[in-house]
Amino acid sequence: MVNRVLLVAFHYPPVRESSGLQRTLKFSQYLPEFGWEPAVLSAHPRAYVTTGDEQLHEIPAGMPLKRAFAFDTARHFALAGRYPGFLALPDRWAPWWLGAVVSGLALIRQLRPRAIWSTYPIATAHLIGATLARLSGLPWIADMRDSMTEPGYPEEAAKRRWYLRIERWAAERAAKVVFTAPGALRMYAERYPHIPAERWAVIGNGYDEENFTRAAAMASAPPAAPGHQLRLVHSGILYPSERDPRPFFAALAELRRRGVIDAANLRIVLRATGHDALHREHVAAAGIADLVEFAPSIPYEAALAEMLAADGLLLFQAANCNHQIPAKLYEYLRAGRPVFALTDRAGDTATTLLQAGIDTLVPLDDATAIAQGLERFVARVRDGSAPAVTPAAAAAYSRYARTRELAVLLDEVTSGRPLR
Structure with missing residues (x-):
């Protein structure tokens, strides 16, 4: 049987505006070498501000990839520079949630993954991960990377309430919450002292x-x-x-x-x-x-x-x-x-x-x-x-080495869980 994981990530080629795409892209390239077959659930390219085709060739051939229905509220629904606020919570790409949940459930039925992984800094990705995990019963790994909230951030009250809600869901519902630096892990361990220490993990960024x-x-x-x-x-x-x-x-x-x-x-x-x-x-x-x-x-x-x-x-x-x-x-x-x-x-x-x-x-x-x-x-x-x-x-900082760490974490959260 195939060990498969569903990766939920807004930033994936052809997006160009964030270096964060490298994390998901490299995980999707190297996970098969460590016994895990990835499928990627991303956003339709219309939602990206800037695109380029220079890294499209790095997407693994034959890997299941679904670019779900998505819009950028600030660009696609704005009139005279204003747009409906409820369509921009938790962020400008909130419409992606609906398309991604529908597409994600279809992928789960078709591919039968053993775990769901979602990655910040687009908060809607964690909203999608949490929803799919709740509806499917699969373990969810929330890749926070950095902190979602800080004192005074986000500044907008409604957005801050959503961010706090999502990070609390991650802390309390995810099988693992992953950060890219030890300091962020310590911050969240102090913020949520009732969460067992083994739920937190660090997988740093790297180079390829x-x-x-x-x-x-x-x-x-x-x-x-x-x-x-x-x-x-x-x-x-x-x-x-x-x-x-x-x-x-x-x-x-x-x-x-x-x-x-x-x-x-x-x-x-x-x-x-x-x-x-x-x-x-x-x-x-x-x-x-x-x-x-x-x-x-x-x-x-x-x-x-x-x-x-x-x-x-x-x-x-x-x-x-x-x-x-x-x-x-x-x-x-x-x-x-x-x-x-x-x-x-x-x-x-x-x-x-x-x-x-x-x-x-x-x-x-x-x-x-x-x-x-x-x-x-x-x-x-x-x-x-x-x-x-x-x-x-x-070499210790390579994306390849980081992917090995993710595979170990996937093995851990699915250990003892029967293949579905």
């Missing part, structure tokens, strides 16, 4: 070697000439609060004022920040527009190739995210380039970096410390002493 192999063929080696213009790259969203780059911009302005850096010897590339207009204003106000390049979104493997070719990589993570680890961190480690991390040393992100031998860390909110640290980092990059991680050492 196959993608890096193809990216390496596209990448050019960093220039080796003394005094060449260094390129420091940040790849991905720069949230105005959780990854506020303004102290970094102030540090760049200070180093420029002191003559430590200029446009001839340093280039900062901010790739696909998601908030270019806001950050451009701050860069202009700091007088460093010629140092900072705002680059558009590019296909995933092209972004990996850019990491491989960079002189150094930039990571931003505020102290209020100490219980989170950005998925790009693992790609940075595999890229093997020096990393300059603006983060709190007490957080999970810093702990992971330090365990990997990366000690070039400064607080995100301290412009003076950033300026001092960046000056040292640039010097170490130029003399070759900046720490980096070898591919062999990075």
